[in-house]
Amino acid sequence: SYELTQPPSVSVSPGQTARITCSGDALPKKYAYWYQQKSGQAPVLVIYEDSKRPSGIPERFSGSSSGTMATLTISGAQVEDEADYYCYSTDSSGNHRGVFGGGTKLTVL
C-alpha cells in the first residue's frame, strides 16, 4: 500500500525556520496537502495543492514540492505553531485512496 514518510519530530527555537518533509513515490503526480493538529483539537488545513495557503493561515506557512518530496516551511516559527503536522495525498492508482503521513511533532522552544 502507498505510504507517505515524515520525520517523527522537528525542533526549532522561536523565530527560526522549521522545515518538515514528506516523501512519497506518487508526489510527482499528486498534490500534497498539509494539516496542523494541536492537542485535543481537530486538524486544520494549512497548505493545499503543494503550495497554496488557505485564507486565514499566516504567511509564515509555505509549501513546496519537488520530485518525490514535499516540504512544509514555517518561516519565523512561533510558540503557537507547536503542533503535530501531517501531510496528505492520494495514490496514483486511480482508486482515489487517501493517505496521511505518520505526522511530525514540531517543538518550538
Add this chain to the structure above:
Amino acid sequence: EVQLLESGGGLVQPGGSLRLSCAASGFTFSSYAMSWVRQAPGKGLEWVSAISGSGGSTYYADSVKGRFTISRDNSKNTLYLQMNSLRAEDTAVYYCAMEGILTGADAFDIWGQGTMVTVSS
C-alpha cells in the same frame, strides 16, 4: 457558518456494529465530497473513506473495505458511516471532513469535532 457535527460513537464489543452520523449545516451539502478520517489514541491520522457529492462514487481504505459502508442523505444534509465486524484496532476518534468548500480543491477544508468509537469487550 459551515458546521459539521458527528454523533453515534460509543462502546461496542468486537464483532459488533455501529453507525456514525455527521450532520452538516451552512452550505449546499450535495455539492461537496465528504470523507471520514480516524485517529487512534495517541496515533496519527488515517483516511478511512470518501464519497462524492451525489453519493454515486465511494472509496475505502484497505483496512476497512468490506466492513464499513459510507453513504449520504442529501435531503437530510447528513453523512453516515456504517461500521460492521468491528475490531479493537478500529478504536479511534472518527472525524468527518468536507472537501473544497473553502479552497475549491481536493482538500479537507472543514472538519467536525470528532466522535469516539471504542471497541472492547
